[in-house]
Amino acid sequence: MSDFKRIIAKRKRQDFVFNIVGIVCTLVGIATLGALLGDLLMDGLTRLNWTFLTSFPSRFAERAGILSSWVGTLLIMLVTAFAAVPLGVGAGIYLEEYARKNWLTNLIEINIANLAGVPSIIYGLMALGLLVYQFKLGQSVLTGGLTLAFLILPIVIVATREALRTIPQGIREAAYALGSTKWQVVRHHLLPYSLGGTMTGIIIALSRAIGETAPLITIGALTFIAFLPPLPLKTQPPFLSLEWLWSPFSVLPIQMFNWVSRPDQNFVVNAAGAGLVLIVVTLLLNAIAILIRYRVRKRIKW
Amino acid sequence: MTLPPSVTPAAKIAMDEIPVLQHPVAAAADLGMGTPSARTPSSTKRLSHVKERFIEALLFLAAFSSVAITVGIVGTLLYESSSFFTHVSLKEFLTGTLWTPLFASPRFGILPLVTGTLITTAVALAVALPIGTVVAIYLSEFAPSYVREIIKPALELLSAVPTVVYGYFALQFMSPLLQKVLPGLPTFNMLSAGVVMGIMIIPYVSSLSEDAMRAVPMSLREGAYAMGANRIITALKVVYPAALSGIVASYILAISRAIGETMIVAIAAGMQPNLTLDPREPAATITAFIVQVSLGDLPHGSIGYQSIFAAGVTLFIMTLIFNILGYILRKRFREVY
Numbered sequence: 001m002s003d004f005k006r007i008i009a010k011r012k013r014q015d016f017v018f019n020i021v022g023i024v025c026t027l028v029g030i031a032t033l034g035a036l037l038g039d040l041l042m043d044g045l046t047r048l049n050w051t052f053l054t055s056f057p058s059r060f061a062e063r064a065g066i067l068s069s070w071v072g073t074l075l076i077m078l079v080t081a082f083a084a085v086p087l088g089v090g091a092g093i094y095l096e097e098y099a100r101k102n103w104l105t106n107l108i109e110i111n112i113a114n115l116a117g118v119p120s121i122i123y124g125l126m127a128l129g130l131l132v133y134q135f136k137l138g139q140s141v142l143t144g145g146l147t148l149a150f151l152i153l154p155i156v157i158v159a160t161r162e163a164l165r166t167i168p169q170g171i172r173e174a175a176y177a178l179g180s181t182k183w184q185v186v187r188h189h190l191l192p193y194s195l196g197g198t199m200t201g202i203i204i205a206l207s208r209a210i211g212e213t214a215p216l217i218t219i220g221a222l223t224f225i226a227f228l229p230p231l232p233l234k235t236q237p238p239f240l241s242l243e244w245l246w247s248p249f250s251v252l253p254i255q256m257f258n259w260v261s262r263p264d265q266n267f268v269v270n271a272a273g274a275g276l277v278l279i280v281v282t283l284l285l286n287a288i289a290i291l292i293r294y295r296v297r298k299r300i301k302w
Numbered sequence: 303m304t305l306p307p308s309v310t311p312a313a314k315i316a317m318d319e320i321p322v323l324q325h326p327v328a329a330a331a332d333l334g335m336g337t338p339s340a341r342t343p344s345s346t347k348r349l350s351h352v353k354e355r356f357i358e359a360l361l362f363l364a365a366f367s368s369v370a371i372t373v374g375i376v377g378t379l380l381y382e383s384s385s386f387f388t389h390v391s392l393k394e395f396l397t398g399t400l401w402t403p404l405f406a407s408p409r410f411g412i413l414p415l416v417t418g419t420l421i422t423t424a425v426a427l428a429v430a431l432p433i434g435t436v437v438a439i440y441l442s443e444f445a446p447s448y449v450r451e452i453i454k455p456a457l458e459l460l461s462a463v464p465t466v467v468y469g470y471f472a473l474q475f476m477s478p479l480l481q482k483v484l485p486g487l488p489t490f491n492m493l494s495a496g497v498v499m500g501i502m503i504i505p506y507v508s509s510l511s512e513d514a515m516r517a518v519p520m521s522l523r524e525g526a527y528a529m530g531a532n533r534i535i536t537a538l539k540v541v542y543p544a545a546l547s548g549i550v551a552s553y554i555l556a557i558s559r560a561i562g563e564t565m566i567v568a569i570a571a572g573m574q575p576n577l578t579l580d581p582r583e584p585a586a587t588i589t590a591f592i593v594q595v596s597l598g599d600l601p602h603g604s605i606g607y608q609s610i611f612a613a614g615v616t617l618f619i620m621t622l623i624f625n626i627l628g629y630i631l632r633k634r635f636r637e638v639y
Contacts, residue, residue, distance in 0.1 A: 011532035015444075018534045022440025025433045029457050029508075032501045036463065039475045090364030098358055099365070110629065112368050117555070117625035118618070119562020121589050122375060124596075125614040129378035133602055150371050157368070181350060183357045204462075211464025214564035214589065218596045218610075253466040253565075260470050260569055268474065275467045286462050290455050 040279060044272030052273055056226040057255065061266030064259075066274050068225040072141070072249035073210060075229060079145020079245070080209050084152050085202055091153075092160025092198075093186055116154035123151045124218025132219055139220045141229060142245040147215050152205035159201020163194035196296030200289045207285035211278060213253035225250040252278045379618060382611035389605055395612065401575040401586075403609040404595070410609065412616055414575040418492065418585035419620075422567050423560040425496025425581050426503060430556050433500075434507025435549070441508065442515040443537040454509065461505045469569030472498035477570065490572030490584040499566050503556045510555065514548025515541050547631045554628035558621045564589035588617045 055065025091112075099105040127147040137143045167190055175185045229247035252274055259271035387395070390410045398411015437457070441450050476494040481487045487494075518541050526536040542549070572584030573594045586594070592610045600607045 011535070014535075015533045018537075019440070019444050022436055022444055025436040026440060026453055026457070028433055029437070029460055029501065029504050030453075033456070033460055033463070035475065036467065036471045039471060040467070043474070087364045087367055090361045091368060094358075094361035094365040098361055108365050108369060111372050113629050114622070114625050115368055115372060117558050117621060117628070118375065119558075119564070119589065119621055121562065121564045121592055122379075122614055122618050122621075125382075125592070125611060126371075126375040126378045128596075129382050129611065130374050134378075153368060153371065157365075181354050183354055207462060211462075211466065213464070213466045214568075214593060217593050220596060220599075253464055256470065257466050257565065257569065260466075260473065271470055272474075275464075275470055278464055279467055282462055282464060283459065286459060 037279070040272050040276045043269055044274075044276040047269050047273035048276060052270075053277075057250075057258075058226075061264060061270055064267075064270055066252060066255055066277065068228060069250045069252045069255035069274070070277065071228055072225070073251045075141050075244060076145045076148060076216075076249065076251055077206060077210060079142060080148040080152065081202075081206060083146055083149035084156050084205065087149070088153050088156025088202075088205075089160050089198060092157045092164065093190070095157070096161045096164040097182070097186060097190065112154050112157055116158070120151055120212055121214040121218055123147055124215030126150075127215065127219045138246065139248055140246045141249045143219055144216050144221060144249060144251070147219060148209040148212055151212065151215060152209050155205040155208065156198075156201055159205070160194070160198050163197025163201070164190055166197065167193050196292055200293045200296075203285050203289040203292070207282045207289070210285070211253055211282055213251075213257055216251060216254055217257070221249060221251070221254055375618070379611055379615045382608055383615045385603075386605065386608035386612040389608075390612075399577050401591070403606050404598075408605065410612075412588075412613065414577040415586060415588045415591055415613060416616070417577055417579065418567075418571070418575070418590070419561055419587040419617075421579060421581050421585065422492045422496045422499065422563075422571060422587055423557065425493060426500035426560040426563075427553075427557065429497055429500025430503045430507050430560075431553060434504045434552075434556070435511060437504065437508040438511035438515060438549075439537050439542070442512045443533055443541060454512070457505045457508060460502060463502070465502070465563065465565040466569070468498050468502055469495075469566045472566055472570035484582065487582055488572075488584055490570060491582050492567075492571045492585055493581040495567045495569075495571040496581060498570070499560055499563050502563075502566070503559050506556045506559055507552050510552030511545070511549045514545035514552070517548070518544045547634045551628045551631040554624050554631065558624040558628070561624070562589065562617065562621050564593060568593040588613050 052065045053070070054067050055063060056068055057066075058064040091108075095105065095108065099108075124147060127143055127150075131137045131143045131146060132139060137146075171189055171193070172185055175189050180188070225248060229244035229249065230241060232241055232244055256271045256274040256278065259267040259274065262268070395410055395412055397413070398409060399413050400409035400411050401414045402409045441453060445453065472494045473489070476498050477487070477489055477491065480491075480494050480497070481489075484493075515537075522540055522544055523536050526540045531539070567587045568590040571587065571590060573586050573590050574584055575591065576583060576585035578585060591613055595606060595610045
């Protein structure tokens with residue numbers, strides 16, 4: 001009988017020990033996140049002020065700022081969203097609702113799964129060879145935005161499909177029974193009901209694109225940009241101008257990379273400041289995405 | 303129209319559409335097809351049929367664009383590196399031990415870059431696989447559900463942090479930290495880059511492995527408990543083997559991420575090609591080399607320009623092998639349950 005008790009005590013101890021190990025391992029990740037934020041805050045917070053946000057890069061660390069790079073990031077994201085959202089959502093709808101089971105659909109599915117695993121720098125090489133030199137788009141905002149759009153396309157497609165898949169079949173059947181065509185079902189029912197999931201995916205994808213550095217360096221994005229792209233609004237008709245698409249650019253992560261690799265400690269402080277802005281934007285986007293996901297999950301009960 | 307509260311939103315909208323469907327004229331107007339008076343019911347039907355086919359074709363093109371991107375990637379890599387391989391023999395490329403494409407007398411042996419890539423990847427995996435697996439087991443088998451609900455998204459933030467920020471962290475935080483433990487460690491080294499990279503890919507391992515383990519049917523666990531097993535024995539001897547293909551798929555995803563990771567190694571591991579197996583030394587990876595060349599201003603078509611595509615092909619093939627392996631395993635894992 002005492003043997004029995006001893007074995008039970010031993011097994012309980014094993015469970016307890018693993019519980020501790022599990023918590024410690026989990027904390028390693030969380031602690032790193034904390035250390036990273038703390039490190040950036042300690043180094044960069046002093047540098048973060050209005051002048052830093054509204055100055056161009058400079059040879060002098062104290063005068064250098066991130067104006068051209070955050071404007072560049074904003075414009076690149078605009079192009080990326082405009083290209084990736086329609087393509088990704090459209091592809092997701094096609095694969096989930098329209099596609100028949102055949103070799104072509106299979107090919108597209110395998111292809112998307114594979115694209116999601118291609119390293120981002122390979123997209124940069126593709127953009128360099130194809131967009132910059134073959135299509136002669138140059139090292140412009142347009143090229144950068146399209147490169148990142150290609151990169152996040154698989155994420156948007158997968159998110160759209162998963163959101164569509166959660167809608168019960170009965171909803172589609174009810175709409176068909178009332179005489180809707182396929183597109184009416186998609187347009188009036190599936191798209192609105194899957195909006196939460198799709199939006200979450202799009203925001204996560206964009207937050208990933210904001211931090212991407214390697215593909216943009218590869219296409220030869222300049223690191224010293226002391227001017228802003230032309231304004232999209234004009235005083236004369238037609239009032240809108242797309243000239244900015246052809247402008248050279250810098251983005252926040254490239255500016256940070258440029259500063260971090262310099263030996264001068266003052267520039268490293270600038271890098272921390274840029275990194276702080278970058279990480280706050282990324283975490284904010286992720287928080288919004290998590291919030292949307294949480295609310296959608298809570299609200300919808302089929 | 304008053305509806306019982308139990309009617310689903312879809313049915314509600316569908317009911318709102320009934321009058322539209324009863325009047326073809328109004329239906330035509332609803333579809334936005336010009337003046338309703340000119341339309342007969344049959345032409346409305348034909349037009350809407352055309353519209354349906356047109357939309358389907360558009361959506362197909364969107365889906366097919368992903369294939370076009372792949373063709374673009376493979377085509378560009380092959381096209382640009384084919385001219386590289388007319389200058390450099392495949393034998394020199396694969397067996398040479400010096401990589402100095404920008405020197406006056408260039409040498410093109412990819413081995414130093416490959417070892418750099420493999421060593422940083424190995425360090426990253428040594429961190430990510432054990433920690434990620436333990437976290438997955440903990441979250442799936444031990445943690446109460448409210449802990450899991452908080453910890454899982456928090457850990458996933460680790461993979462949301464921009465990699466350039468991790469590079470900064472590796473150089474400014476991890477390197478000095480490791481220098482205290484290992485005196486004589488240079489500022490730029492593969493070890494700190496690899497460790498930080500490993501922490502970055504923990505969520506890839508933990509999230510996917512946890513999903514795989516949670517997909518294991520409860521009856522298997524109950525069987526083990528009935529035989530007198532405790533939680534940890536059940537997790538290691540029953541759940542882990544049952545979810546193995548999903549777990550291995552997550553490991554493979556982590557490997558492919560680590561091989562393709564660029565900014566951390568470019569910032570923190572140094573950019574000097576160095577044929578060594580010692581993670582404490584600085585070395586360039588394939589990706590770091592591509593970044594280094596892109597920072598300069600190489601003329602289009604020069605051998606230096608072509609060399610980054612040759613390096614890119616090598617990287618692409620390495621990750622492709624792992625991606626295909628992972629894809630096959632994921633397929634199998636889905637079929638089991």
